[in-house]
Amino acid sequence: MERMMGLVNLEHEHHLLNELAYFRNPASIPFGGRYRLIDFTLSNMVNSSIQEVAIFVRNKYRSLLDHIGTGENWELDRRNGGLFILPPDWNDPTDRSRGDLKFFHNNRDYFNRSNSKYVLISGSQFISNTDYKEALEQHIKEQADVTLITVREEELSNEHESNLRVECDYIHRVQALTNDKNNPEIFTGVYIINKDLLIELVDNCIAYHKDHFFHAAIMERLGDLRVFRFRQEGYHAFINSVESFYKHNMKLLQEDSYQQLFLNNHFVRTKISNNAPVKYGEKAEVVNTLVANGCKVNGCIEGSILFRGVQLHEGATVKNSIIMQRCTIGSGVHLENVILDKDVVVTTGQRIIGSKEKPYVVAKRQVI
Amino acid sequence: MLLAGGEGKRLGMLTKQGAKPAVPFGGKYRIIDFTLSNCTNSGIQTVGILTQYAPLELNKHIGNGKPWDMNHQHGGVSILPPYTGTKGGDWYSGTADAIYQNMNFIHQYEPEYVLIISGDHIYQMDYQQMLEQHKRTNADVTISVIEVPWAEAGRFGILHANDEQIIYEFEEKPKNPSSNLASMGIYIFNWKTLKKYLIEDANKPNSSRDFGKDIIPSMLNNQHRLYAFKFNGYWKDVGTIQSYWEANMDVLKDNNGYFSLHDRNWRIYTHDSNLPPHFIGTNGKAVNSYINSGSIIYGHIKNSIVFRNVSVQQGSYINQSIIHPNVKIGKDCVLDRVIVMENTTIPEGTIFRSDKEIEPFIINNEILNSMLAPAGGDV
Numbered sequence: 001m002e003r004m005m006g007l008v009n010l011e012h013e014h015h016l017l018n019e020l021a022y023f024r025n026p027a028s029i030p031f032g033g034r035y036r037l038i039d040f041t042l043s044n045m046v047n048s049s050i051q052e053v054a055i056f057v058r059n060k061y062r063s064l065l066d067h068i069g070t071g072e073n074w075e076l077d078r079r080n081g082g083l084f085i086l087p088p089d090w091n092d093p094t095d096r097s098r099g100d101l102k103f104f105h106n107n108r109d110y111f112n113r114s115n116s117k118y119v120l121i122s123g124s125q126f127i128s129n130t131d132y133k134e135a136l137e138q139h140i141k142e143q144a145d146v147t148l149i150t151v152r153e154e155e156l157s158n159e160h161e162s163n164l165r166v167e168c169d170y171i172h173r174v175q176a177l178t179n180d181k182n183n184p185e186i187f188t189g190v191y192i193i194n195k196d197l198l199i200e201l202v203d204n205c206i207a208y209h210k211d212h213f214f215h216a217a218i219m220e221r222l223g224d225l226r227v228f229r230f231r232q233e234g235y236h237a238f239i240n241s242v243e244s245f246y247k248h249n250m251k252l253l254q255e256d257s258y259q260q261l262f263l264n265n266h267f268v269r270t271k272i273s274n275n276a277p278v279k280y281g282e283k284a285e286v287v288n289t290l291v292a293n294g295c296k297v298n299g300c301i302e303g304s305i306l307f308r309g310v311q312l313h314e315g316a317t318v319k320n321s322i323i324m325q326r327c328t329i330g331s332g333v334h335l336e337n338v339i340l341d342k343d344v345v346v347t348t349g350q351r352i353i354g355s356k357e358k359p360y361v362v363a364k365r366q367v368i
Numbered sequence: 369m370l371l372a373g374g375e376g377k378r379l380g381m382l383t384k385q386g387a388k389p390a391v392p393f394g395g396k397y398r399i400i401d402f403t404l405s406n407c408t409n410s411g412i413q414t415v416g417i418l419t420q421y422a423p424l425e426l427n428k429h430i431g432n433g434k435p436w437d438m439n440h441q442h443g444g445v446s447i448l449p450p451y452t453g454t455k456g457g458d459w460y461s462g463t464a465d466a467i468y469q470n471m472n473f474i475h476q477y478e479p480e481y482v483l484i485i486s487g488d489h490i491y492q493m494d495y496q497q498m499l500e501q502h503k504r505t506n507a508d509v510t511i512s513v514i515e516v517p518w519a520e521a522g523r524f525g526i527l528h529a530n531d532e533q534i535i536y537e538f539e540e541k542p543k544n545p546s547s548n549l550a551s552m553g554i555y556i557f558n559w560k561t562l563k564k565y566l567i568e569d570a571n572k573p574n575s576s577r578d579f580g581k582d583i584i585p586s587m588l589n590n591q592h593r594l595y596a597f598k599f600n601g602y603w604k605d606v607g608t609i610q611s612y613w614e615a616n617m618d619v620l621k622d623n624n625g626y627f628s629l630h631d632r633n634w635r636i637y638t639h640d641s642n643l644p645p646h647f648i649g650t651n652g653k654a655v656n657s658y659i660n661s662g663s664i665i666y667g668h669i670k671n672s673i674v675f676r677n678v679s680v681q682q683g684s685y686i687n688q689s690i691i692h693p694n695v696k697i698g699k700d701c702v703l704d705r706v707i708v709m710e711n712t713t714i715p716e717g718t719i720f721r722s723d724k725e726i727e728p729f730i731i732n733n734e735i736l737n738s739m740l741a742p743a744g745g746d747v
Contacts, residue, residue: 263644286653293645
């Protein structure tokens, strides 16, 4: 098997995640009870036998660094390869690169040193549990320059609007990348590219003052390159707004989605924290809910997700809500269609009700 | 030095595959996690773990000691199985012999004091406080003690201590105990003194090479300074199926103030399976229970401990039971006061109840098959 290296490029991700991204890069937004968005990307890379992963990140990355650490939870704390968080700028007066090309330009060594022949590039907002080995096999077989990973979306909704659509010929060679809202073939933002070509295209983009690698090097040059499509099947989601965040969390309460995302394929890895199993008290009434370790539950929950270390006191009711790490919910509280970010304290007797379409979001560390 | 080589015969099927310290406990842990975490939390950085009986699972569990922050470049955790040298080798014939055979390991570190503990007790204790008393009293040995119910006193090493905590009498498992102050099997020795006694004991032909039976009594005889260290917290020797089950049920009462898996200041460390949060389905119910990650619950769980990756189908009712990892429980089962071992698949409609008066049943695939066969596959 040919070697592939990974690159998580967070530079040009669009998002409408409001409060959830006030204090953190969208890549480290909590998801699914104990994960962060980036876990899915990192796990997929590791599960595709990738042993070196670089991350391009420019701002609000404290929580991301805390989460990823040395990469040991993804087995990326290696003697050889491993995890690299690459800084965007150096004091180089001759540097005239812009946008994500600055990252590529200033961290050229990372790519040159590796003996991988291929690079898998991904963002963090596409969630799935996928092994990209098959895509790489197709990439090699077709002698492609670039292989774009796509999904076919039967139900198009708002969250897909910013995603590019892929038009192919009958042998899956990509003919056009468009904004055609009715095309269900969606580019996931994940692609495989030959490393030598990548470096060559980077130089070219910098020479022409480009500021967006994918747009300038691949999208605008489809005719010059052999670009193919690989369509992946199975459960997936795009998380780029509060609405899609809420919707797809709630989807995990259907056992089928839960199984597909977490249990059917590889493990989704995340930062391990040492929490006790969930303690249910005498007054606990819990249905249709995901509960992560470290929680203490003595109230009623329905159709919700509890992240690690949440305390729910007697007489509290939580419905269709997402409660992030270490929130405390006092007795007699009623929450419905609410997203509580980390460390929120809801004091005794409070009522908060959002709507299904627009859940009420409470930013981190508030006391209500 | 952590003694983890015991077979734990009285735990029956639970220890058929692996050593007692590796038996799952408390929804996520193995028994040895409690003592190992005590070491970490007490600031002990060098631990030798003496293994002998069926150590595979235990070895894998401990690994390089990472979950307990015991992966140090110097010290850290070392697994010490019996070995051969130029003069041959032998199995560990007793607790004292296990330490005797590993004197060279201890010499590497030249410690002033050695703490001897067993890997089969459930408790949260700061050994540093015990060491402070040991130093303050200028003792040769300090033995941690706890008051046990009189009825059970005969199972333990029983001792008498005066008001200054000086031990003046010690009896190992007496028939008619004259005190209910029991040794918890936790000793701090001055290494120089202990070394002398270990060598002496090794040369005694009739010794059973045991701390409780040989080393402590002969030190007492020779007028050494033996002190008791009183422990007031929760402590349980999970030596029998009944006490194993009780200790798990005690975990459910963990708001008793002195023992809690949720104590942020005295955390119990273990491996994490990195499984997703558990899922309680539409008709599921969980009351007064511990449930670990990756489990999918459609049934009714009450007063029970459920480990990782367990599935419980609709209509099933589980009460006062301990369900080990990867167990699949079909529809409409009733499990009352039982222990289900790892990887067991319980078919639809199975009913198991153990009465209050008897030890809880242990269920695994083997036992299930042998019971299902005479019934023609019907339950």
